[in-house]
Amino acid sequence: MDITNRTALVVGGTSGIGRGLARRLADAGSTVVVGGRDTGRVDDLETVTIDVTDPGSVSRARDEVLAEHPDLDLVVTMSGVMLFEDLRDPAHFARSETTIDVNLLGTIRVLDAFTPHLLQQGRGDLITVTSGIAFMPFPLMATYGASKAAVHAYSEALRRHLVGTGIGVTELIPPAVATAGQEQVNPNALPLEGFLDEALGLLTQTPTPDEIVVERAQALRWAERDGTYAELLEQRSRPLSTLPGR
Ligand SMILES: NC(=O)c1ccc[n+]([C@@H]2O[C@H](COP(=O)([O-])OP(=O)(O)OC[C@H]3O[C@@H](n4cnc5c(N)ncnc54)[C@H](OP(=O)(O)O)[C@@H]3O)[C@@H](O)[C@H]2O)c1
Secondary structure: OOOOOOEEEEEOOOOHHHHHHHHHHHHOOOEEEEEEOOHHHOOOOEEEEOOOOOHHHHHHHHHHHHHHOOOOOEEEEOOOOOOOOOOOOHHHHHHHHHHHHHHHHHHHHHHHHHHHHHHHHOOEEEEEEOOHHHOOOOHHHHHHHHHHHHHHHHHHHHHHHOOOOOEEEEEEOOOOEOOOOHHHHOOOOEOHHHHHHHHHHHHOOOOOOOEEOOHHHHHHHOHHHHOOHHHHHHHHHHHHHHOOOO
């Protein structure tokens, strides 16, 4: 994928991986808008306010971006929340609802908002964002894993729906990256810039891979194929003992 001459919107680009990716796209020569609820955090890129859980907000943001940038040709659906849940306590359900609303339905709302424009234009790229956890659960984040597995399945289907239209669908599958508080709790999280170096190295290959799987994500992405699934799931279940009453 060429990233030097694009007009891109990174929804969920107001912090973390999305902001880093947006910066890299801009530094490579692309025109970039970042979206999120808290746009006040960004002073070096054009912003648009968008809450992906609110259909009205999504269509307003779409209209605003397309009015300013009718040649928009790259949309990244980066918005996501990562919430811990205790599934023995039914009160976790509120977290399930939020997670599905932002990570899954929010992704679909944004894709639906921009796909007609890209179809009309006859070219463009959509980048969806899942996680290694889509392929290898981390039981403390149960609905998170479910939401990302769903976005993976959805991305696979969307790619087939768009065959022959000139629109590509690429799934970014990060491992733990040192953003969103991961840097405090996970000493193994990859530093953001190192992750971006590797991810962009893969993204800019021709042809663009369907999935961007950096080395650290491969053990999770391919655990089932590699026969390591049961052992890894066991390891990744140990933090459940940190929940109250366990
Ligand atoms: N960090 C990791 O270890 C890791 C690993 C695998 C996958 N991922 C995925 O990578 C993506 C980015 O994660 P991150 O680590 O960079 O987290 P982050 O720093 O918390 O960034 C999350 C982004 O999502 C946006 N967002 C959250 N709720 C939103 C809403 N309702 N409407 C619009 N935007 C919303 C936030 O913007 P506002 O707050 O301004 O709305 C922010 O820009 C997520 O999809 C995450 O699941 C992260």
